Amino acid sequence: MSPSCVTVVVMTTAPVTCPLCEATCGLEVTLDGDRVAGVRGDAADVFSHGFICPKGASLGALHHDPDLLRAPLVRRDGVLVEVSWDEAFAVVDERLPALMAEHGRDAVAIYAGNPSVHNASTALYGPAFFKAVGTKNFYTASTVDQLPKHFSSGYLFGHPLTIPVPDLDRTEHLLLLGANPIVSNGSLMTAPDARGRLRGIRERGGKIVVVDPKRSRTAEIADDHHAIRPGTDALLLFALVNVLFAEDLVTLRGLAPHITGLDTVRSLATPFTPAAVASATGLAAEEIRRMARELAAAPRAAVYGRMGTTTQSFGTLASWLVDVLNVLTGNLDREGGAMFPLAAAGQANSRRGKRRPWTAGRWRSRVRGLPEVMGELPVATLADEILTPGPGQVRALVTVCGNPCLSTPNAGRLEEALAQLDFMISLDVYLNETSRHADVILPGPTPLERPHYDLALYQLAVRNVANWTPAALPTPVPQEWRTLLRLTGIVAGTGRSASLASLDDMVAGEAARRAGVDVSVAGDRTGPERLVDLMLRGGPYDLTLADLEAAPHGVDLGALTPRLPDVLSTPSGLVELAPDAIVSDVPRLVGVLGEPVSEQLVLIGRRQLGSNNSWMHNLEPLVRGQNRCTAQIHPADASRLGLVDGGRAMVRSRAGKVEVPVEVTDAIRPGVVSIPHGWGHDVDGTRATVATAHAGVNTNLLADDTLLDALSGTTVLNGIPVEIEPVR
Helix, strand or coil, X not given: CCCCCCCCCCEEEEEEECCCCCCCCEEEEEEECCEEEEEEECCCCCCCCCCCCHHHHCHHHHHCCCCCCCCCEEEECCEEEECCHHHHHHHHHHHHHHHHHHHCHHHEEEEECHHHHHCHHHHHHHHHHHHHHCCCCEEECHHHHCHHHHHHHHHHHCCCCCCCEECCCCCCEEEEECCCHHHHCCCCCECCCHHHHHHHHHXXXXXXXXXXXXXXXXXXXXXXXXXXXXXXXXXXXXXXHHHHHHCCCCCCHHHHHHEECHHHHHHHHCCCCHHHHHHHHCCCHHHXXXXXXXHHHCCCEEEEECHXXXXXXXXXXXXXXXXXXXXXXXXXXXXXXXXXXXXXXXXXXXXXXXXXXXXXXXXXXXXXXXXXXCCECCHHHHHHHHHCCCCCCCCEEEEECCCHHHHCCCHHHHHHHHCCCCEEEEECCCCCCCXXXXXXXXXXXXXXXXXXXXXXXXXXXXXXXXXXXXXXXXXXXXXXXXXXXXXXXXXXXCCCCCCHXXXXXXXHHHHHHHHCCCHHHHCCCCHHHHHHHHHHHCCCCCCCHHHHHCCCCCEEEEECCCCCCCCCCCCCCCEECCCHHHHCCHHHHHHHCCCCCCCCCEEECCCCCCCCCCCCCCCHHHCCCCCCCCEEECHHHHHHHCCCCCCEEEEECCCCEXXXXXXXXXXXXXXXXXXXXXXXXXXXXXXXXXXXXXXXXCHHHCCCCCCECCCCCCECCCCEECEEEEEC
């Protein structure tokens, strides 16, 4: 007999930092050759300690998604067809420079989507390409949901990324407004296992207070839930400030030498008594007073606001007042309060030497005159810039890991605009609702096929950590940093055959200059590895990339520590509590006090644990079960309007209409309708089998691009006036 043959299957494991949301959880990915055999939480990860959510668990499904693009697509005779990389870049080289030469650089618009922040290649090399294009028409997903916080932080502290985050692991009183971290895993607050961290507050005798029109999953575990009327958070926050001053509860502790503008804030708060705001907010005056007293009395407290506070008509004022409250209770820059992270790499507020104060409004959009913030214009006006003829009209668009047709306001008008472009490029792994309009689509590797370092998110972490993830698997497509460098060569005039090594050296030289180190210290590294190494060497810790490579589960750099006054770069060198750029909008808020409360229904969004905007819906593990794209409405409103649970309703706004299933629930405040964002996969020309089968509706068809936060230009997504009726 011949000896039996035994096949030995060798399994390997790779520690990976999850790039699918802001939590940066450590995962342990089991590989069977080039197949993902399993994904679980990495118990040895220094930050997440084994926590995993459904998104992280779906990393294998994402890697093996048969709908992922693995070759470029070019439009020929109206049809997108697969071509070689050289052919794709030849089309770009032929058309884009010629268009720029004829119409100017502002004729090209750029839109960078949420996933571009979760990708080291696009985060590090995107800016070089954007700068080479040289357009003022730059847009990102930030103007959809978070720019007011950057605006307020820029003027309060001197830089738009100097954002204090709650010290979740040590606070004893957490006031959350418009935030649902148990589902979102944190936002502008990098905090894996948010549920466990919130549970820790209660276990040490603390208190959690949630302000939200909906009884969210976070509200369900809170001690108090206040169902505020959408869009009135700034009124409530000002009333809390009013109580602190009126009842002599202001306690600056050690902050007094570091702040200016206290008396101005005291004066501005005078009209906003609890009684004056009670009707508008829907919260009793005595409850507002109790909230203020308990916040002031807590040994260590933090106030945190998120999308519910930023996506409203007074988003910047609400974002500002969150930190005003942290100051007035003496909890800014204090253990257990709201503290400033100190990231290992890339944090502008840790750079040595004098830093220039930040400002907004350096230019304005051509059509509506909306202000620039952080180098970008409000995406609410992108369609205007495409559709309105005249000098400077946008004729070409480049999207980088974004799907604005689902994620931006008045999506129907943007669809119309994209159809009129002369040329469009999409860097995307999917043929989706936006990239289907492109003339050239350039895909990139999956998360397991590229190296990763969370450059932006560690700047917002509730604990200082650093973690480098090398690529776990080889990729059949170029890394995105190489694609971006080739595009950079094209728009810079050196053509598609420009030396990528020379362009990479140029980017590395600039990174070294900013970090204050010699570029040679990175040795023979290239690409993101070299840039991250340079930034680490120039950072506040004694770290190199080699140190992170030797610690595959991350490096724990310790709990947050006080950073005032070094973190500041305002003109005065102090925390400017009452900057003119922000308080100029207070009279508009005062005007609301005298207005009658509208009885019209208003629309808000909602988060879902298995979803992150529009880019998680083509994964079968994340869309199982009942259709979650429903219009939630209170039983009293349903009865009044003739709506029934499981029936269908037509929801209309000034911008558009959608037909959506009804979900009747007392978890929503009367007068409010809630539909999750990111859905609407029911259009022709996409390649997303699972998403199309679970299409849902695009709530951004209802978002009104004329309703904006006056200071930042951010669109109102929470508090859109709507009408709703049953579909029989």
